[in-house]
Amino acid sequence: MNRKLSALFAEVPPSPSYKPEAAVALKVFASLPPSTRVFANPVRYQLEIPANGTPIKLDIRSFGIRGKLFEEDIIDGNADAFRVIFVDLFDRTPSLGDAKRFSHFIEKAFKSGLAQIGKIAEFMELFPDASPDIVMQHCASLRKAIRSAGPVNASRIPEELLAAMIEIHMKNVAVAAVASYMRSLKPKDFVNGTRRFIRRAKTDDPFRLLFSLLLRRIVNDDEMQILGQMGAIQVHHGSEGSNMVARYFASLHTRSISDLFTASQMALDCGRHFGAISDMTDFVRVLERTPMAKRDNAIRDRILQGNLPTFGHPEISAAGRDKHLEADPRPSLYLEPLFHAIDRGTVTVTPAVRKRAGLLERIYQIALIEGVEKAKGGGRLRLTPNTDFGAWLVQEVLGIGEADRTIISYAYRGFGWMMDVREQLQQPIIRPVIPPDPAIVAAYTSTRIIPDMITRVHSRLAAGGAFHKLVLSK
Secondary structure: OOHHHHHHHOOOOOOOOOOOOOOHHHOOOOOOOOOEOOEEOOEEEEEEEEEOOEEEEEEEEOOEEOOOEEHHHHHOOOOOHHHHHHHHHHOOOOOHHHHHHHHHHHHHHHHHHHOOHHHHHHHHHHOOOOOHHHHHHHHHHHHHHHOOOOOOOOOOOHHHHHHHHHHHHHHHHHHHHHHHHHOOOOHHHHHHHHHHHHHHHOOOOHHHHHHHHHHOOOOOHHHHHHHHHHHHHOOOOOOOHHHHHHHHHHHOOOOOHHHHHHHHHHHHOOOOOOHHHHHHHHHHHHHHHOOHHHHHHHHHHHHHHOOOOOEOOOOOOOEEOOOEEEEOOHHHHHHHHHHHHHHHOOOEEOHHHHHHHHHHHHHHHHHHHHOEOOOOOOOOEEEOEOHHHHHHHHHHHHOOOHHHOOHHHHHHHHHHHHHHHHHHHHOOOOOOOOOEOHHHHOOOOOOOHHHHHHHHHHHHHHHOOOOOOOEEOO
16 A cells, blocks of 8 residues: 555544433433434425325435535535545545545455456355355455454554455455356356456446446446446445444454454345345235236235335334325435436336336335325325335346345445444444434535425326336347
8 A cells, every 4th residue: 555545544534522412311321422423314305295186295314424425416426436435434525636546446456356256256156046245255254264354443553444444345346246247157157258248348447347247238327327326325324234233343343354344244134124125026026926906905905014115214204194204315316317317218128127117116106195094084104215115126127136236235335334433443332323413414505406306206106107218128
């Protein structure tokens, strides 16, 4: 690592001084742990949308990172993933030189993972249907056996620890991407076929190559923009499950950096985390087997049972019988660039995929627009979609395999885990919900970018035929 990069990685943002007062029920405690200076996700917008003639009020949450970069910066093209990651890790925007050095280091780490193609092929020959997470964990165990990256603790020099975390994480991302692509090949072509594809991709951008390997084709500019924006939005999410796992492992001074990333990745695959994506796939299969005349009732039954995948949220009021709900903006942020590409005719799908997308559209209409009434006078139960609704649709339409649909989130969110580790080693702040420092909340400014985008996506899904312009493959 050169001197300038070492100096960059040595920058550790100051720990927050703000400590929230304990609630009345917790006054037995002198104080709660300090807050985070990284992430804030307050309600920033109110929006009224039509739902079958009934106006529904939405409180829309939208995030900011360190009070310096906001969701709007990503969706209007002012911040790509590298910029989001940099602000997350260093609490400042990068200079041109720092941005170049930082992105080059990430690219180099990813390429070092590609050097493991032979070892990945050996594993895939034994287990040709293995999903990427399994192959990542196998390679991580081999890496752990030689203890090359060392532990995670406060005595580590900050720049050395960060460099090691980036190297381990990007090696894992490369392993996952290669393993996914190998599933599309015959065993005799695992090594040479993968290498030929990587040469044909002609890119040093690790994320662009990741998308191409997952799609089994050279990604086009529309696909790059759709998936890149979706990934950048997922870099950090405060106190969600995988971030808390990273903090716990840091607080316990795990002896292996590989273990920290393996455990956090496992959290993504849990049934109450990204398991909703798999659950939606299962439910779509149920609907495909259900006679058309009975599908709406099947959807309503799942709503009343309280287990409609990708709708509702355990931490926000995304379900209720009144006309006022909280809403996650991310489904709309993922879907609008997809709709733009569909309208330009640059997305090609099979008839089965277009039908599946239509089923998700109908689920949206019933869950949010129509609502479901259990008993007369009880009000109509409505639900808003969460991030997994948009992520499922984007990945289904673009053609990412069902076994690979947490990999993009893993690739980007791993950098959020790194920031959690660095902050956690400075001070213990673990608890189920971490309130943000008021200073980063106060930095928010009001714009109409996100509410307007939600309105457009809602109108398209409400009108029906949102996916009719999808070009069918021959």
